[in-house]
Amino acid sequence: MTAEHTLRADALRLAYDRREVVKGLTVTIPPGKVTMVVGPNACGKSTLLRGLARLLAPVSGGVFLDDRDVHDIPNRELATVLGILPQTPVAPEGITVADLVGRGRYPHQGWFRRWTAADDAAVAEALAATNTLEVADRPVAELSGGQRQRVWIAMALAQRTDLLLLDEPTTHLDITHQVEVLDLLTDLNRAHGTTIAVVLHDLNLACRYADHLIALRGGEVVAQGGPTEVVTADVVERVFGLRSRIVPDPVSGTPMVVPIGRHHCPEGETP
């Protein structure tokens, strides 16, 4: 099992130039659990994740890992505890899959960057878990969007951090691969106790896979808690401006959002 670490944001404000995007958020990523961050486009989900991973400096408030300000933690130390897969990662030109995944091991190597058997094992396991072994020798640039996405996930897995933040890891994936990735993250959480926080667009999959949900709108938290507490028709309307019916997911029993558009009307209601 991994050591448990608690990551939290306290009255966190993040801005680009002077435009504030995250407006005083206080959230805790519960240790050993899977957290999903949901909310409409441009509400600040990626910005929050970047702030949590120390890729953006707060305007005010702070981010704390086990009560230490993340800005006081040396880079290498932070990178062995916390990994992040950004929304649109950029691969170095010409790099192969195996080399890219191998970069996930950098924080674990000493000053001399000596590659060890443990590094080989971590890379091989990450490639196998993400079903990317067969493309290990190919240049990343030649892969399909879905394959590339799985390679990035492999790199994040190879880092073997106790805390893993992933920004829309299922983008570009077909439904089968989306479920596979979420199953894989759940396996990781169950087998190693890895704390996982994911930005996800699909509310219904988020409800299925999350222990904890954080719903954002306009850089503020609208609701947080278990999926059943958070995902109500009222919250969906407040967060997404969407009328919906909430029914139990027939497979998992978790809340399932059925949208009501302008062209359909639930039985017994007038549009």
Ligand SMILES: Nc1ncnc2c1ncn2[C@@H]1O[C@H](COP(=O)(O)OP(=O)(O)O)[C@@H](O)[C@H]1O
């Ligand atoms: N690098 C950046 N520079 C300036 N503005 C940005 C940058 N990244 C995001 N933004 C703006 O911040 C807001 C929130 O963006 P983001 O956190 O990416 O939203 P989400 O991930 O919820 O879609 C958006 O209005 C977006 O245009």
Ligand SMILES: [Mg+2]
């Ligand atoms: Mg985003």
